[in-house]
Amino acid sequence: MHADPAREALLDAALPHVAFDGWSHATFRAAIRDSRMEEARARALCPRGALDLAVAFHERGDRRMLEALRAMPLAEMKVREKVTRAVRARIEAIEDVEAVRRGTTFFALPNNAPIGTRLIWGTADAIWDALGDTSRDGNWYTKRATLAGVYGSTVLYWLGDGSMDHEDTWAFLDRRIEDVMRIEKAKAQIDANPVLRTVFAGPRWVMSRVRPPMRVPRVDLPGHVAGANDAALGEDPSRGS
Template identity: 55%
Template sequence: MTETFASPGESDPSAAERLLEAACAHVPFDGWSETTLRAAAEEVGISPALARALYPRGAVDLALAYHRAGDAEMARLFAEEAASGAHEALRYSEKVARAVQLRLEIADKELVRRGAALFSLPQHASDGAGAVWGSADAIWNALGDTSDDINWYSKRATLSGVYGAVVLFWLGDDSLGHQASWEFLDRRIGDVMRFEKVKGQVLASPLGKLLEKGPLSVLGRVRAPQRDADLPGHQKA
């Protein structure tokens, strides 16, 4: 495990971190489940009541905390690489790919596989989608994205699709060093860049400019959320 575990709440961060770290050792055997939560609580000497207070929805909140810890660790490592000058020769698309690669390199494949099974359940599908969106957001933030309009949403929506596809490929990849996954990632990023190029050409055309002044003008008033609960954004007054 390489992630730095983060607490989902503020009541007792150290207890939450210890509980999550202990739970990760049980997930390969019992999945993200109540059995895992109970075993982890007993192992670190936390009462069932406190464990439930720290992770109210049990296994789901545990899995989400693990996922967020991975996002945070990716951002930390990406910042370290950038500070060392490792990204200076990279094109922007290559920086995006590098952030995605880092995010997967620090993850435990079996824990991610168990999480995918949990979030494939209908009652948890929205949590899984939110986790993928959160990773896309963390990646764009790590790259220093400053967009505050409709592009904030389109960037994250597009990258969420790429990230989700790459994760599924990576879970089944047994190539040396996951090289096949990184090649798949490069192809998906390439597809996105080609789409963005075509989109830019269309918007720069006379028809595109006309649409921007007419049917698409409302998009110009869309703004990025100012806080986590501010979705789907706001409009200028």
């Protein structure tokens, strides 16, 4: 997950303006001015303007989370504790609450929602990869989809949490992880029960044939977000966001 120094500098210049103007064209223009970057270079780095800066902000959080996870003794933890610590590390990596608050609205816009969804999926994927997930069937998808839901709901709760040291958020996270563990326990019970195993033989066979997507080396081109259809999302590069 490569960070372009120039784009990071542009992002740093944008963040003080996000609380007032959101992830907008005005913020992008202010970032160009405050960073003293040539406009042509800024638009080469971020063809979709503030949208690319919002993506860079999210990806910065993912990188900081991974750094925190590398410093943890994950091998000594159970799966539940690993996942809990990872989600908490991702939230604690957030450097600007207002930027996230504005981002939830920004990525709820119809044109931006597919990218926001991919970003949250990417966070869940990064967590499972960091935790050493080896699933190569349908579980690859269910693990990431479930964790993406846990992460997304916990962030929304965290944004409105006024408790000391976000204690209520971490309690909420524990409850969501418990819900996930119930699903895993149910799957284990099906596997252990001959009757249920027979009843679910068809769906289990189908899921066993599902394979995760091939890992394609990331191309860190300016303004690039994983996905082939980004250009069709309605953003006008000449206007920013």
